[in-house]
Amino acid sequence: MTSSVLQLPFSYLLWHYTTAWSDIMRLYRNIAWFLWNFFSVRLLLGTLLSPWHRLHEGSKKSAGGFLGNFIINLLLRFIGFFARLFVILTGLVSVILLSVFFIFFSVIWPFMPLLVVVSTVNGAVGLFSF
Numbered sequence: 001m002t003s004s005v006l007q008l009p010f011s012y013l014l015w016h017y018t019t020a021w022s023d024i025m026r027l028y029r030n031i032a033w034f035l036w037n038f039f040s041v042r043l044l045l046g047t048l049l050s051p052w053h054r055l056h057e058g059s060k061k062s063a064g065g066f067l068g069n070f071i072i073n074l075l076l077r078f079i080g081f082f083a084r085l086f087v088i089l090t091g092l093v094s095v096i097l098l099s100v101f102f103i104f105f106s107v108i109w110p111f112m113p114l115l116v117v118v119s120t121v122n123g124a125v126g127l128f129s130f
Contacts, residue, residue, distance in 0.1 A: 016113060024109070028102045032095055039091025044084045052080035 036042070051073060 013113060017110070020109075024102075024106070028098070031098055035091060035094045035098060039087055039094065041088055041091045044088050048081060048084050048088075049077055050080055051076040052083060
């Protein structure tokens with residue numbers, strides 16, 4: 001029992017500086033993949049100029065009907081373009097924010113064990129300073 005308790009800090013530090021890095025990278029890839037697919041960035045880029053919800057007017061024989069259909073179809077394409085563009089940009093911003101957070105976290109990660117020790121010492125000093 002005592003050997004496992006004494007071995008715990010060393011095992012944690014070994015994990016923290018070796019295995020945890022690959023776990024963090026795998027976690028980043030999984031979350032980035034999720035965000036990319038949740039916002040359907042690739043699919044929406046492929047259908048960027050399609051009409052909104054595939055709505056379109058059927059063809060009519062008269063010139064006025066043709067012009068009206070053309071305007072309606074063009075309007076539906078613009079609506080679809082801007083709706084898809086908004087979702088694509090939201091997805092890209094999400095992936096970029098994830099990447100910025102990951103870089104920040106990667107810089108802080110090596111110092112986390114030191115932060116735990118410093119916080120514990122500061123807490124003990126603060127507790128006994130009264």
